[in-house]
Amino acid sequence: MSDETPDARAALDATDDPGELAEITGDVIEQIQASVTEPHAPSELDPTRPPILEVENLRMYFPVKSGGVIRRTIGQVQAVDGISFQVPAGGALGLVGESGCGKSTTGRLITRLYTPTGGSIRFGEKGEHDLVKLSNREMKPLRQDVQMIFQDPYSSLNPRHTVGTIVGAPLIVHNVVPKNQVLNRVQQLLEVVGLNPEHYNRYPSEFSGGQRQRIGIARALALQPKLLVADEPVSALDVSIQAQVINLLQDLQKEFDIAFLFIAHDLAVVRHFCPEVAVMYLGKIVEIGDRETLYARPHHPYTQALLSAVPDVKQAVIGGRRERIRLEGDVPSPINPPSGCRFRTRCSLAKEICAKVEPPLMQIGKRHKVACHFAAELGQAPARPVTADLLGVDDQGNTTSGPVTPISTQPGYADDWIDLDARV
Amino acid sequence: MTALTAPRPGDAAANSPEPYLVVEDLTVKFPTENGLVNAVTGLSYSLELGKTLGIVGESGSGKSVSSMAVLGLHDEKRSRIQGSIRVGGTEIIGLSQKRLNQMRGNDVAMIFQDALAALHPFYRVGDQLVEAFALHHPSASKRDARKKAIEALDRVGIPQPDSRVDDFPHQFSGGMRQRVMIAMGLINSPNLLIADEPTTALDVTVQAQILDLLQDLQREFNSAIIMITHDLGVIAEMADDVLVMYAGRAVEYGSCKEILSHPEMPYTWGLLSSVPDVTASTDSRLIPIPGTPPSLLDPPTGCAFHPRCLHKDKVPGNLCSTELPMLTPGRHQGHLKRCHLADSDAIYVQEVLPEFDPGLAAELADTTTDDEAPR
Numbered sequence: 001m002s003d004e005t006p007d008a009r010a011a012l013d014a015t016d017d018p019g020e021l022a023e024i025t026g027d028v029i030e031q032i033q034a035s036v037t038e039p040h041a042p043s044e045l046d047p048t049r050p051p052i053l054e055v056e057n058l059r060m061y062f063p064v065k066s067g068g069v070i071r072r073t074i075g076q077v078q079a080v081d082g083i084s085f086q087v088p089a090g091g092a093l094g095l096v097g098e099s100g101c102g103k104s105t106t107g108r109l110i111t112r113l114y115t116p117t118g119g120s121i122r123f124g125e126k127g128e129h130d131l132v133k134l135s136n137r138e139m140k141p142l143r144q145d146v147q148m149i150f151q152d153p154y155s156s157l158n159p160r161h162t163v164g165t166i167v168g169a170p171l172i173v174h175n176v177v178p179k180n181q182v183l184n185r186v187q188q189l190l191e192v193v194g195l196n197p198e199h200y201n202r203y204p205s206e207f208s209g210g211q212r213q214r215i216g217i218a219r220a221l222a223l224q225p226k227l228l229v230a231d232e233p234v235s236a237l238d239v240s241i242q243a244q245v246i247n248l249l250q251d252l253q254k255e256f257d258i259a260f261l262f263i264a265h266d267l268a269v270v271r272h273f274c275p276e277v278a279v280m281y282l283g284k285i286v287e288i289g290d291r292e293t294l295y296a297r298p299h300h301p302y303t304q305a306l307l308s309a310v311p312d313v314k315q316a317v318i319g320g321r322r323e324r325i326r327l328e329g330d331v332p333s334p335i336n337p338p339s340g341c342r343f344r345t346r347c348s349l350a351k352e353i354c355a356k357v358e359p360p361l362m363q364i365g366k367r368h369k370v371a372c373h374f375a376a377e378l379g380q381a382p383a384r385p386v387t388a389d390l391l392g393v394d395d396q397g398n399t400t401s402g403p404v405t406p407i408s409t410q411p412g413y414a415d416d417w418i419d420l421d422a423r424v
Numbered sequence: 425m426t427a428l429t430a431p432r433p434g435d436a437a438a439n440s441p442e443p444y445l446v447v448e449d450l451t452v453k454f455p456t457e458n459g460l461v462n463a464v465t466g467l468s469y470s471l472e473l474g475k476t477l478g479i480v481g482e483s484g485s486g487k488s489v490s491s492m493a494v495l496g497l498h499d500e501k502r503s504r505i506q507g508s509i510r511v512g513g514t515e516i517i518g519l520s521q522k523r524l525n526q527m528r529g530n531d532v533a534m535i536f537q538d539a540l541a542a543l544h545p546f547y548r549v550g551d552q553l554v555e556a557f558a559l560h561h562p563s564a565s566k567r568d569a570r571k572k573a574i575e576a577l578d579r580v581g582i583p584q585p586d587s588r589v590d591d592f593p594h595q596f597s598g599g600m601r602q603r604v605m606i607a608m609g610l611i612n613s614p615n616l617l618i619a620d621e622p623t624t625a626l627d628v629t630v631q632a633q634i635l636d637l638l639q640d641l642q643r644e645f646n647s648a649i650i651m652i653t654h655d656l657g658v659i660a661e662m663a664d665d666v667l668v669m670y671a672g673r674a675v676e677y678g679s680c681k682e683i684l685s686h687p688e689m690p691y692t693w694g695l696l697s698s699v700p701d702v703t704a705s706t707d708s709r710l711i712p713i714p715g716t717p718p719s720l721l722d723p724p725t726g727c728a729f730h731p732r733c734l735h736k737d738k739v740p741g742n743l744c745s746t747e748l749p750m751l752t753p754g755r756h757q758g759h760l761k762r763c764h765l766a767d768s769d770a771i772y773v774q775e776v777l778p779e780f781d782p783g784l785a786a787e788l789a790d791t792t793t794d795d796e797a798p799r
Contacts, residue, residue, distance in 0.1 A: 036712070037712060037714045038711075039697075039709035039711045039779055039780065040709055040710045040711075041708075041709050042700075042708070042709075098627040098629060098630075099598070099627055210716060211716075238482040238483055238654065239482065239654050239655075239656075239695055239698060239699055240482060240694055240695065240698050240713035240717075241712075241716070242698065242699075242712075243697075243698035243699070243710050243711065243712035244712040244713075244714075246710060246712075247710060247712055265627060265628070267628065268699065268701055268702045269700055271700060271702055272700035272710060295702060305629060306628060306629060308632075309628040309629045309631065310628050310657065310702045311628075311631070311632075311635070311655065311657025311658050311660060311661045312660060312701070312703055313656050313657050313659075313684055313696065313699070313701055314660075314701060314703055314704065314784060315661075324632055324636075326632070326636070327629045327632075327633075329583075330597050330599065330600070330630075
C-alpha cells in the first residue's frame with residue numbers, strides 16, 4: 001500500500017471480507033459538500049502512480065448484415081480499430097473526438113457492455129485481469145470495480161423505480177451490504193453527491209437534470225469502483241450545473257481515489273478534468289499526450305483543426321480573431337475507411353504517402369504520441385514525411401530496401417522517443 | 425423622463441428610423457394546472473438589419489419563448505401575451521393567422537435546434553424546400569421552385585445538390601441536416617433569422633462550419649440574426665450585441681465585447697466562470713453557480729437571482745430579496761444591467777476575474793501589451 005492512498009480506499013482494502021464496503025463517514029460527506037461550490041483548479045497528473053487500466057490494440061468490428069431471409073455479413077463497421085492507452089490509478093484520461101469516432105464504443109468495451117473483437121484490456125494495479133478474456137460470470141466480481149456514468153440523465157434512470165431502488169440495486173446485486181443496511185447506505189451515497197437523503201423514495205421525474213445526473217453518479221459510486229467510465233457526463237446539463245457536476249466528480253475522485261476514463265466532445269471540459277488526453281478519429285487514436293503539450297503544441301493536423309474550431313470567449317475580450325482551420329466535408333464511413341491515414345481525405349497536408357502507408361502512433365515527446373507522416377506544430381509541417389526513414393519507405397510511400405525501425409505499439413510511454421526537431 | 429421612455433436595450437439615437445425588430449415590454453404567461461407560468465416578463469430589445477443579437481440563458485430562462493413570440497407561434501388560447509413586437513413596422517401581437525402566415529418564412533424565418541425533429545421524415549428534402557418557397561411565390565412554376573431548392577442547397581454547401589435534393593432527411597448527417605434547415609430558412613431571403621441553438625447538437629468542427637456559413641449569408645443578404653444559445657463561445661464568435669436572460673427577464677444587455685470583458689451582473693459572472701476555456705491558463709479555476717434555476721411558477725421575490733448570488737451580502741440591507749432591481753445603465757453607454765450592486769465592474773475586475781482566470785485578469789490590467797497575438 002503506498003502512502004498517498006486516501007483513507008477510504010485503505011479502509012476498504014483493510015477489511016477481511018472483500019465484499020464489505022468502507023463506511024462513508026460524516027466527515028467525508030461534509031468535506032465534499034463544503035468544497036463543491038469552491039473554485040476548482042484543473043486536475044493534476046501524478047506520474048508515479050501505476051496504470052490501473054491498460055488497453056492494447058483494442059478492436060471492435062460490428063458486422064453489417066444484408067437484408068432478406070438469410071442475413072449474411074456483408075461488411076464491418078470498424079468502430080474501434082487498434083487503440084492502446086493507459087489510465088493511471090486515481091488519475092484521468094480524456095477521450096475526445098467527433099461523433100462516430102468510436103469514443104463511446106471504447107467506453108462500452110471497457111465496461112464490457114460489448115465483447116471486443118480483439119486486443120486486450122488489462123485491469124488492476126498489476127494488470128492481473130484481462131477483461132477481454134473473461135466470461136460474463138468471471139466478469140461479475142470485476143464489475144464492482146469498473147462502473148459507468150451515462151450521458152443522458154433522462155434515459156439512464158428507470159422512471160418507474162424510486163431513487164432508493166436505483167441507487168440500491170448494485171448493492172443488492174453484488175450482495176455487499178446486509179439487506180437491512182441498504183437503505184442506510186443509499187442515504188449516505190445520496191448525501192455524498194449533494195442530494196437530500198430524505199428523497200430516497202422519490203421518482204426520477206421529480207428531479208431536475210443536474211440532480212438526475214447526481215443520482216447516476218451515486219449509483220456508479222455505490223460499489224466504490226476503482227475506475228469510472230464517464231461517457232459525456234455533463235453535456236446534457238445546463239452551463240451553470242455543468243460546473244457543479246465537474247467539481248463534484250473532481251472531489252469524489254480525490255476522496256475515493258477513483259480513476260476516470262472521461263469521454264466527451266467538449267475540449268475545454270476535458271482539458272479541465274484530465275491531465276492526459278487522447279484524440280480519436282475514425283476508430284484510431286491520432287494523438288495522445290499530456291494536457292499542456294496537446295493543447296499548446298498539437299502535432300496532428302486533426303487536433304489542430306479541432307482546437308481551432310472551438311469558439312473562444314477570450315478572443316472577444318482581448319480582441320483579434322484566431323485563424324480557423326476549416327475542415328471540409330464529413331467524417332468518412334467507418335465501413336470503408338480511407339486507405340493509409342484515415343484523416344487524409346480532409347487533411348490539408350495529405351500527400352501520396354498518406355494514401356499508401358498508415359502512419360504509426362509514435363512517441364515524439366516525454367508524454368506525447370502522434371500518428372502523422374507530417375507531424376509538426378501548426379504551420380511548420382515538414383516538406384518530407386518524418387516517418388519515411390523509420391518505416392523503410394521513400395517519400396512517396398513506396399517500399400524501399402531501407403532499414404525499418406521498430407515503433408513500439410505498447411500503451412504507455414517509453415524513456416526514449418523520436419525527436420522530431422533533431423530529424424528535420 | 426417618464427417610465428415609458430426608460431432605457432431600452434438596443435435603442436439608437438432618438439431621431440434615426442425604427443430598427444427592423446422592436447420588442448417592447450413583452451410578457452408571456454402560460455396558465456397551467458399548477459398555476460400561471462411567468463415565462464417572459466417585461467422584455468424589451470430591438471435589432472437592426474445586418475446585426476446579430478445573441479440571447480444567452482439557461483433552459484427555462486425564456487429565451488426560446490420570447491423568440492417564438494416574434495413569429496407568433498404561441499397558441500392564443502393557451503398563452504397570455506402582452507406588450508408589443510414590431511417587425512418592419514408591423515405589429516405581430518394580435519395579428520391574424522393569415523397575415524402571420526404571410527410573414528413567417530418570408531420576412532422572419534426560424535432555424536430550430538433539432539433538425540431531425542424539425543424536418544418531416546416522410547417527405548424528400550427537396551419537396552420540403554419547394555413547399556417553403558412555393559407558399560410565398562404562388563405564381564412560380566414547379567420547375568422554378570425546384571431550381572430554387574437546388575440553389576438553396578448549393579448555397580449552404582451541400583455537395584451534389586441536384587441529386588441530394590431527392591434524398592430523405594435521414595440520409596443526411598447531423599451537420600448536413602442543419603444546413604438543410606438553414607437553406608429552408610433562407611430560401612425566401614428573410615430580413616430576420618431566428619436561430620434557436622442551431623449548433624448545440626453538433627460537433628465543434630461542424631459547428632464552426634455552420635457559424636461561418638451563417639456569417640457569410642448575413643453579409644450577403646444584410647439580414648438580422650437572433651442567435652439563441654447557452655454557449656458563450658458561440659456568442660463571442662457571432663454576436664454584435666448580447667442579451668442575458670434569467671428567469672424570464674433581461675438581466676444584462678450590451679455590446680458583445682463589453683458584456684464579455686466587463687460584465688456587471690453576478691449571473692453573467694457565474695456563466696463566464698463556470699465554463700472552462702481551451703485557451704485559458706492552466707491555473708484557471710472553475711467556479712459553479714450554486715443552486716438551480718428558479719421555478720417560473722413562483723419566482724423568487726426581489727431579484728430572481730438572489731438565492732444563487734454570491735455577492736448579495738455586498739448590497740446594504742436585504743434589498744436583493746425585497747426589491748426587483750431596474751435595468752439601469754452600466755459602465756458604458758448602451759450597457760444595461762439589472763443589479764443592486766453599486767460598483768459591480770470594480771468587484772468583477774478585482775475579485776471575480778482573478779479568481780477564475782488570473783491570466784486574463786493580468787492581461788486586462790496590463791492594457792499596454794495589447795498587441796500580443798492571441799492564440
